[in-house]
Structure formats: structure tokens, C-alpha cells
Amino acid sequence: MAATALVAIDWGTSSARAFCLDADGSVVAQRDTPLGVRHVRDGRFDAALAKLIDGMPLGLAPRIACGMVGSRQGWIEAPYVSCPASLVALADHLVQLPFDVLAIVPGVETRDVSGTPDVMRGEETQLLGAVAIDAPSVLAVLPGTHSKWARVEHGRIVDFTTFMTGELYAVLLDHSMLGRLAGHEPGRFSRDAFSRGVARGLREGELSHDLFGARTLSLAGQLQSDEVADWLSGLLIGREIRGARAWAIRAGADPSVVHVIGRDTLAERYALALGDAAILSQRITDHAAARGLWRIAQRAGLLNA
Amino acid sequence: MAATALVAIDWGTSSARAFCLDADGSVVAQRDTPLGVRHVRDGRFDAALAKLIDGMPLGLAPRIACGMVGSRQGWIEAPYVSCPASLVALADHLVQLPFDVLAIVPGVETRDVSGTPDVMRGEETQLLGAVAIDAPSVLAVLPGTHSKWARVEHGRIVDFTTFMTGELYAVLLDHSMLGRLAGHEPGRFSRDAFSRGVARGLREGELSHDLFGARTLSLAGQLQSDEVADWLSGLLIGREIRGARAWAIRAGADPSVVHVIGRDTLAERYALALGDAAILSQRITDHAAARGLWRIAQRAGLLNA
Numbered sequence: 001m002a003a004t005a006l007v008a009i010d011w012g013t014s015s016a017r018a019f020c021l022d023a024d025g026s027v028v029a030q031r032d033t034p035l036g037v038r039h040v041r042d043g044r045f046d047a048a049l050a051k052l053i054d055g056m057p058l059g060l061a062p063r064i065a066c067g068m069v070g071s072r073q074g075w076i077e078a079p080y081v082s083c084p085a086s087l088v089a090l091a092d093h094l095v096q097l098p099f100d101v102l103a104i105v106p107g108v109e110t111r112d113v114s115g116t117p118d119v120m121r122g123e124e125t126q127l128l129g130a131v132a133i134d135a136p137s138v139l140a141v142l143p144g145t146h147s148k149w150a151r152v153e154h155g156r157i158v159d160f161t162t163f164m165t166g167e168l169y170a171v172l173l174d175h176s177m178l179g180r181l182a183g184h185e186p187g188r189f190s191r192d193a194f195s196r197g198v199a200r201g202l203r204e205g206e207l208s209h210d211l212f213g214a215r216t217l218s219l220a221g222q223l224q225s226d227e228v229a230d231w232l233s234g235l236l237i238g239r240e241i242r243g244a245r246a247w248a249i250r251a252g253a254d255p256s257v258v259h260v261i262g263r264d265t266l267a268e269r270y271a272l273a274l275g276d277a278a279i280l281s282q283r284i285t286d287h288a289a290a291r292g293l294w295r296i297a298q299r300a301g302l303l304n305a
Numbered sequence: 306m307a308a309t310a311l312v313a314i315d316w317g318t319s320s321a322r323a324f325c326l327d328a329d330g331s332v333v334a335q336r337d338t339p340l341g342v343r344h345v346r347d348g349r350f351d352a353a354l355a356k357l358i359d360g361m362p363l364g365l366a367p368r369i370a371c372g373m374v375g376s377r378q379g380w381i382e383a384p385y386v387s388c389p390a391s392l393v394a395l396a397d398h399l400v401q402l403p404f405d406v407l408a409i410v411p412g413v414e415t416r417d418v419s420g421t422p423d424v425m426r427g428e429e430t431q432l433l434g435a436v437a438i439d440a441p442s443v444l445a446v447l448p449g450t451h452s453k454w455a456r457v458e459h460g461r462i463v464d465f466t467t468f469m470t471g472e473l474y475a476v477l478l479d480h481s482m483l484g485r486l487a488g489h490e491p492g493r494f495s496r497d498a499f500s501r502g503v504a505r506g507l508r509e510g511e512l513s514h515d516l517f518g519a520r521t522l523s524l525a526g527q528l529q530s531d532e533v534a535d536w537l538s539g540l541l542i543g544r545e546i547r548g549a550r551a552w553a554i555r556a557g558a559d560p561s562v563v564h565v566i567g568r569d570t571l572a573e574r575y576a577l578a579l580g581d582a583a584i585l586s587q588r589i590t591d592h593a594a595a596r597g598l599w600r601i602a603q604r605a606g607l608l609n610a
Contacts, residue, residue, distance in 0.1 A: 072524075112514070114508055114510070116515075116522060117522065117524070119521055161514055163513040163517070164481075164514070164516045167481055167482060168481075168516075171476050171477065171480045171481045175476045175479065177469075200421070203419055205417075205418075205419070205548070206512075206545065207511075207512045208468040208469045208470050208473055208512070208541065208545060209466060209467060209468050209469070209548060211469045212467045212468070212469045216421060216422040217421060217422065219422070219424060222422075239511060239513065240511065242511070
């Protein structure tokens with residue numbers, strides 16, 4: 001087995017994933033744990049890190065992490081870097097814990113058209129790992145509880161915008177009228193109901209009106225209870241795509257191809273919805289965070305240590 | 306005390322209100338109860354009605370009700386009348402229970418631009434009670450869990466549209482990240498945070514993006530925890546006003562004056578938000594449902610019985 005040149009950790013709110021990478025950036029060992037920031041007790045991040053990587057082939061390799069571990073609720077706060085944020089800027093603003101225990105990647109911030117701040121922490125690393133550094137212009141989405149859309153140019157995150165789509169889906173289904181309509185049968189995915197939701201989401205309209213459609217379509221017999229969840233998913237993702245497309249066009253970007261970064265069924269749904277919107281999607285399913293951490297570490301000179 | 310000419314019941318999901326009206330339509334007795342449709346056990350609506358009006362000065366007056374009592378979950382289903390829905394149409398489609406125990410007002414249905422049905426049940430009666438029958442053109446809002454905006458012309462509900470604003474506010478505050486940001490101090494109303502939310506709501510934008518602003522504004526120190534709830538309320542109401550204004554303009558209606566039907570603090574918030582949007586609001590705070598039921602009963606010839 002090749003020697004470990006970097007220990008890279010994607011350390012989020014609910015889980016933490018550690019990777020041992022060799023000098024070429026290939027993954028030689030990997031571990032997934034539920035040791036997310038939320039589950040670390042009494043601020044004992046040092047103990048959590050020891051547990052997280054214990055028994056992995058660490059050698060004397062340097063350690064680097066991205067994600068909520070660098071937030072106010074994490075180990076140490078790594079201040080945000082403003083857009084446009086390059087690999088170099090992220091590397092220059094790594095925050096080192098004492099005795100080089102761990103280097104932490106900063107988050108990235110921007111402002112939307114209304115001047116309201118927007119932030120990411122962890123996604124900047126995935127983006128710079130997923131997108132080719134020499135690509136002149138890429139539009140990418142990271143589906144999730146708080147989906148991020150970003151424009152990446154020549155290895156710089158030029159701008160991004162967040163949609164609370166995943167969280168809206170969960171709270172509406174668990175706690176609103178839509179959940180009562182949906183019942184509690186999990187059921188299999190209804191491509192048809194999903195696409196009807198997407199079509200509605202892609203149209204102009206106020207979300208708080210369109211959501212009420214779940215009730216009236218059910219009343220009219222046009223939406224079955226086991227279709228409500230997929231219709232809602234389609235509506236919310238479709239509306240997100242509509243908003244993100246307008247956001248990209250406003251910046252002069254080409255919205256006809258989108259990189260979808262993620263391996264789960266949610267990323268598959270985004271690819272389907274993009275197809276419904278006549279947008280080409282390019283799936284990126286390998287270790288984007290690990291690759292991003294390797295690139296940042298390389299740029300920071302950590303690998304030569 | 307004047308003799309009762311009509312017993313009028315506003316019978317909704319969570320509560321029921323009974324009114325005794327004299328021949329002029331004035332309220333001579335009133336009772337509020339929690340005997341809403343949801344709380345009627347085993348379909349015993351007859352027992353619920355007896356309890357609801359027991360001891361009121363009923364005489365031999367006819368009885369009429371509007372609201373969810375006429376839904377599939379109510380006493381008997383009163384099918385929807387399509388827009389444009391006049392007083393005459395509602396009167397013509399009253400559903401009588403056997404032995405004239407109770408006449409029930411039908412709901413009203415329409416379709417939005419996407420062809421999706423929209424429905425109301427109870428609000429049609431409030432609208433036709435609140436708006437002068439000879440008014441040529443009125444734009445009205447009934448704030449609530451599911452707010453309704455309607456265009457009323459010469460005593461006809463020409464069209465309407467629903468926004469799930471109140472329910473969204475409740476589920477987001479009780480179950481999402483926004484509730485965690487808000488903490489659990491009730492606090493007094495922050496006019497400033499509300500207006501900042503309204504301003505953002507009135508701007509173009511995707512709700513699922515704008516909601517995330519609660520987090521980033523909090524992170525940036527621009528929104529205090531005791532302001533989050535009012536900011537959210539403003540954002541949702543502002544976005545509803547934006548959508549409703551566009552809806553009214555699309556139909557060629559004048560959106561510069563809006564009748565706000567309701568007595569609670571929510572109706573006050575709508576009046577404030579309309580002011581922020583440079584729209585004049587006219588508050589209607591008296592017994593709109595009772596007056597509407599009286600007008601429908603009169604048109605149906607019930608009062609002459």
C-alpha cells in the first residue's frame with residue numbers, strides 16, 4: 001500500500017469522514033463516522049479526532065479538515081474568505097491548530113443582489129475538488145439540506161447562492177398539511193408525480209401558493225396520497241432550478257450545463273429535474289471533498305513538509 | 306330584544322361561532338365554541354349543533370352554516386360552486402339537511418394560471434358579507450393559516466388565490482433552523498425586523514433562498530434572535546403581497562387598495578405590510594361571516610319562511 005501523504009477530513013455537522021491519500025492524491029484508506037460537530041461533547045474535538053483516525057495508516061502525514069469543524073460551533077473558527085475565492089486564497093487562510101494538530105479550511109462568503117450575506121463551509125472544498133482547475137466556466141450544484149449553486153472559473157469560486165430546499169421538504173412533509181395528505185406509507189418513487197411537481201416549480205409562481213396545490217390536486221383526485229411526497233420534492237427542486245438559472249443568467253453565465261456533485265438519490269433527482277428543465281447535467285460522484293482537501297494542502301505547501 | 310330571524314353559524318375546522326340575527330340582520334346573540342369539525346366525534350354533528358345553539362334565543366328561525374361543516378370531513382358535502390360565484394349562485398346551491406335542520410353554504414372553486422384547482426370554504430361567505438354588494442370592484446384579503454385573496458365585483462367572487470403563509474410561518478418557526486435561531490423567548494413585536502422582512506419579501510427572489518437569510522443575517526449580527534420570528538413573518542407576508550399584486554394586475558384589477566378582513570393581530574400585520582408596499586388598506590373588522598350568511602339566506606328566501 002502506498003504511503004499516506006495527507007490525512008483529509010470532511011468534518012460536517014452530523015458526520016465526519018476521514019481519508020488517507022497518497023502522494024498522487026489517491027485514496028488509500030477511508031472511514032465514515034457519526035462523529036459530526038453536533039455529536040462532539042464538551043468541546044473535546046481532540047478526543048474526537050483521535051477516535052476518528054485511530055488505526056488508520058497515518059504515518060507522519062499532515063492533517064487537514066473542511067466543514068463545520070471550522071465554524072463557531074466547531075473546534076476553532078476559521079473566518080470566511082470572500083468571493084471570488086481561489087484555491088490559493090483558501091490555502092493562504094488555513095487556520096492551524098497548535099502543534100499542527102490539524103489545519104482547517106476557511107468557509108466562503110458572498111452577498112446576494114439584496115446585499116444579504118450568504119455562506120458555505122465545506123462545499124467550497126468539494127467544489128474545488130470536483131471541478132477541473134483549468135475549466136474556464138462551470139455551473140455546479142451541491143444538493144442537500146441547504147443546496148448550494150456555484151459558479152467556478154479557473155479554480156476560483158466566483159459566486160454562489162443557497163436554497164433551503166432539503167430542509168423545507170423535510171419540515172413540510174413531517175409537520176404540515178402536506179404530510180397529512182401524504183400519509184405515512186413510504187412507497188416507491190413516482191417519476192410521474194415528481195415530474196409534475198418539477199413542471200410546476202419551473203413555472204413562475206409564489207411557493208406559498210403552489211404548495212397549496214397539494215391539497216387541491218388531492219381533493220380533485222389528481223394527486224394520490226402516495227404521490228404527494230414526490231410531487232413536493234419535484235416542486236421544490238424545480239423552483240430551486242428556476243431561481244438558480246435566473247441567478248446564473250443575471251451573472252452572464254451559461255445555464256445549459258450543470259455539474260451535479262453528490263452520490264445519493266437526491267443528486268439523482270436533481271439530474272432528473274435538470275433534464276425536465278432541458279438542462280444537461282454532469283454527475284460527479286467520486287470523493288470531491290478528499291480531492292479538494294488534497295489540492296488545498298498541495299497549494300499550501302503542506303505536502304512538502 | 307328583537308326576535309331572531311336567522312340562526313347563522315360560522316362552522317370551521319377548529320371552532321364554531323353561532324349568531325342570532327334579527328330581521329334587519331343585526332346580531333342579537335352570539336356564542337363562540339371550540340366545537341369545530343375536527344372536534345366532532347363519530348360524526349355526531351346533530352348533537353354538536355344542539356350543544357352549539359342550546360339556550361340561545363332561537364325561536365322558530367331557520368338555520369344556516371358556512372365553512373368546513375360542508376366539506377368531505379363535515380356533516381354533509383356541499384359541492385363547490387365555480388367562479389365567478391354570485392350571492393345568487395351560493396343561495397341556489399345551498400344544501401339542506403333532512404327536515405330543514407340546517408342549510409349549508411357551498412364552497413367556491415377556481416383554477417390558477419397553471420390550471421391547478423383552488424378552493425375556499427367559509428371565506429366566500431365572509432367576502433360577500435364584508436364587501437358592499439354594489440361595489441364595482443374590490444380586492445380583498447382574508448389573512449390566516451391559508452390566506453385568501455379575492456376579486457369581488459357587484460357581489461360576485463370573480464376569482465381568488467390561496468397562499469399557505471400562516472402554516473409556513475408556524476412550521477418553519479416550530480420545526481426548522483429558523484426556530485432554533487429564534488430561540489423561545491416570545492418577546493414583543495419588532496416593527497423594524499418585520500419591515501425588513503417585508504422589504505425583502507416584496508423583492509423578486511426564491512423563498513427557499515431568502516429564508517436562508519435568517520441564518521446568514523444572524524451570523525453577521527444583523528438579526529437578533531428575538532427578531533427572527535417577526536422578520537420571517539414580514540418576509541412571508543411581503544412575498545404573499547408581491548404574488549397577490551401580480552395576480553391582481555394580471556387580471557386587470559387595481560391593486561392600490563385592499564380590503565383586509567379580520568380582527569386579529571395578524572390582520573394588523575397585513576395592514577402594516579400593505580402600507581410598506583405603498584398599498585392602501587381598508588380594515589373590515591365586524592361580523593363578516595354572520596352578515597354574509599344573512600345575505601345568502603335572504604337571497605335564498607329562507608327569511609320569508
